[in-house]
Amino acid sequence: xSAPALRIVAAGPGTTIQDSGRHGYxxxxxxxxxxxxxxxxxxxxxxxxxxxxxxxxxxxxxxxSLAAEDGPVTLAIAGAPFTVxxxxxxxxxxxxxxxxxxxxxxxxxxxxxxWCYVAAAGSFAxxxxxxxxxxxxxxxxxxxxxxxxxxxxxxxLGATADLGHTAPSRLIAPWLERSRDVVRxxxxxxxxxxxxxxxxxxxxxxxxxxxxxxxxxxxLEGEPLTHAGGFNIVSDGIAHGAIQVPGEGLPIVQMADRAxxxxxxxxxxxxxxxxxxxxQLRPGASFRFAAVDIATAxxxxxxxAEALARPVERVPFIRTDLPSDFLLGxxxxxxxxxxxxxxx
Amino acid sequence: MPAPRLLDAGETALVAEFGNEVDPxxxxxxxxxxxxxxxxxxxxxRESVPTYRSLMIHYDPLVIDRATLAAEVTALAQAAxxxxxxxxxxxxxxxxxxEFGEDIxxxxxxxxxxxxxxxxxxxxxxxxxxxxxxxxxxxxLGGLPDVFxxxxxxxxxxxxxxxxxxxxxxxxxxIATVSMPTGWFLVGRTPERMFSLTRTPTVLLDVGDExxxxxIDRATFDALEARAxxxxxxxxxxxxx
Numbered sequence: 192x193s194a195p196a197l198r199i200v201a202a203g204p205g206t207t208i209q210d211s212g213r214h215g216y217x218x219x220x221x222x223x224x225x226x227x228x229x230x231x232x233x234x235x236x237x238x239x240x241x242x243x244x245x246x247x248x249x250x251x252x253x254x255x256s257l258a259a260e261d262g263p264v265t266l267a268i269a270g271a272p273f274t275v276x277x278x279x280x281x282x283x284x285x286x287x288x289x290x291x292x293x294x295x296x297x298x299x300x301x302x303x304x305x306w307c308y309v310a311a312a313g314s315f316a317x318x319x320x321x322x323x324x325x326x327x328x329x330x331x332x333x334x335x336x337x338x339x340x341x342x343x344x345x346x347x348l349g350a351t352a353d354l355g356h357t358a359p360s361r362l363i364a365p366w367l368e369r370s371r372d373v374v375r376x377x378x379x380x381x382x383x384x385x386x387x388x389x390x391x392x393x394x395x396x397x398x399x400x401x402x403x404x405x406x407x408x409x410x411l412e413g414e415p416l417t418h419a420g421g422f423n424i425v426s427d428g429i430a431h432g433a434i435q436v437p438g439e440g441l442p443i444v445q446m447a448d449r450a451x452x453x454x455x456x457x458x459x460x461x462x463x464x465x466x467x468x469x470x471q472l473r474p475g476a477s478f479r480f481a482a483v484d485i486a487t488a489x490x491x492x493x494x495x496a497e498a499l500a501r502p503v504e505r506v507p508f509i510r511t512d513l514p515s516d517f518l519l520g521x522x523x524x525x526x527x528x529x530x531x532x533x534x535x
Numbered sequence: 536m537p538a539p540r541l542l543d544a545g546e547t548a549l550v551a552e553f554g555n556e557v558d559p560x561x562x563x564x565x566x567x568x569x570x571x572x573x574x575x576x577x578x579x580x581r582e583s584v585p586t587y588r589s590l591m592i593h594y595d596p597l598v599i600d601r602a603t604l605a606a607e608v609t610a611l612a613q614a615a616x617x618x619x620x621x622x623x624x625x626x627x628x629x630x631x632x633x634e635f636g637e638d639i640x641x642x643x644x645x646x647x648x649x650x651x652x653x654x655x656x657x658x659x660x661x662x663x664x665x666x667x668x669x670x671x672x673x674x675x676l677g678g679l680p681d682v683f684x685x686x687x688x689x690x691x692x693x694x695x696x697x698x699x700x701x702x703x704x705x706x707x708x709x710i711a712t713v714s715m716p717t718g719w720f721l722v723g724r725t726p727e728r729m730f731s732l733t734r735t736p737t738v739l740l741d742v743g744d745e746x747x748x749x750x751i752d753r754a755t756f757d758a759l760e761a762r763a764x765x766x767x768x769x770x771x772x773x774x775x776x
Contacts, residue, residue, distance in 0.1 A: 428591025
């Protein structure tokens with residue numbers, strides 16, 4: 192029998208395989224890609240015993256339907272509060288469960304958030320390209336064939352740690368409940384291309400996420416910013432979260448699929464700890480920026496790293512609205528067990 | 536060499552900026568610091584990205600703090616030689632046939648040069664690979680003859696160009712490997728792949744290398760294209776005196 196695999200039954204347009212990203216090739220123009228919400232991606236991976244940066248499925252607003260083949264597949268789902276159904280029964284996220292062959296798992300966008308992650312115990316046996324499975328559709332790198340996942344795709348699992356059957360359980364991951372009203376930034380590297388009062392206005396006025404946003408850039412709508420001098424700079428490097436201000440004055444936040452270099456002034460950079468929650472904004476959502484110093488940004492980053500250093504706890508679902516044959520299929524474990532301990 | 540200005544691009548990237556221009560002297564400094572940072576292999580430094588005028592150093596601030604990195608970079612810049620290493624010289628075959636050089640007529644009209652002269656000037660200049668960026672293997676080249684400075688960018692990007700095109704815009708030249716929409720003007724097409732996942736090496740040229748374009752006719756292009764498609768390197772690395 193072949194190794195267990197996940198079969199994509201249906202996939203919305205924005206569904207891709209992402210690991211922690213492609214590193215070491217930015218200098219050749221190769222984008223890093225990687226998850227839009229790295230904290231949620233890592234949480235899903237860790238909950239099924241994978242390395243934090245292992246290959247997982249990033250599901251966009253278009254949703255995803257999955258089935259297990261050639262054996263059961265233990266999955267964790269974390270990220271935006273998508274509506275998850277197992278054979279039509281709604282389950283709360285973040286969660287972990289074992290998907291049996293023949294069962295139907297579906298994720299649909301919920302009321303908020305933009306990206307949800309599906310990690311499989313053992314991850315996927317997807318061949319890396321330049322050291323990474325991260326999909327960058329614009330350059331056709333990573334994933335199965337450089338593109339998004341589509342109906343019919345088959346994802347064989349990697350070397351599976353035998354976790355056995357895992358009762359559907361809610362993951363306890365309070366670090367994923369993050370503010371979406373304030374996005375913290377470190378000013379620079381080109382804030383001196385703007386008058387002080389323009390920088391002040393950048394930090395105080397509300398911004399709204401444009402519907403033209405994608406994995407490459409989040410476009411912002413609001414009162415345009417004016418440059419003190421020119422807006423064409425000689426191209427330099429672009430960090431994840433860099434906020435470019437092109438000539439028209441509306442900022443573009445450079446996200447996971449950004450080009451490694453670019454030629455517009457960057458007024459500020461979203462701090463790493465807020466990149467994931469910022470990525471989860473829906474078009475039309477409003478927020479403000481707040482400037483912090485490097486020490487604050489590093490402390491926030493450390494806080495998230497420490498949260499992920501502990502096992503992800505889980506509590507089995509106790510449901511009374513499920514049919515008895517469904518309940519009989521569940522192994523209801525009392526109490527809280529570590530995600531990395533063998534499941535009972 | 537002179538100390539670079541250090542700028543923060545968030546808490547995970549430090550920019551060492553040597554100036555604001557496209558200038559081989561600045562580029563030499565960038566590349567010297569890039570070599571020194573790479574050789575130093577500090578724990579927590581993930582990768583560095585050389586550009587025309589600056590080096591972006593991506594780092595993990597939970598492994599190396601900003602102050603330590605800044606002190607290291609400043610010391611490395613002071614110790615680095617201001618003279619860059621001598622780059623290799625490459626000859627890149629380029630077919631300027633109208634089918635490939637679809638914007639030569641526009642460039643001729645903009646500059647007042649006959650189309651033949653556009654090709655003659657473009658293929659007699661010596662270019663420097665200042666940086667990669669934008670897309671895999673996208674080469675930003677300096678050294679475009681001044682007469683082409685009048686050629687700005689397209690007002691609107693054109694739909695995705697074919698792979699392996701040679702372009703100009705804003706006083707710069709470029710070679711684009713991956714098909715993308717572009718604001719640049721197409722001058723010709725090379726059979727060479729500046730980036731190929733199915734060939735070793737993946738990337739042919741180092742930043743700081745120089746190159747010239749060698750005009751080839753359509754029949755030669757087709758022959759070289761077939762060889763390049765099979766994984767052969769069809770650009771020539773010249774032996775410099």
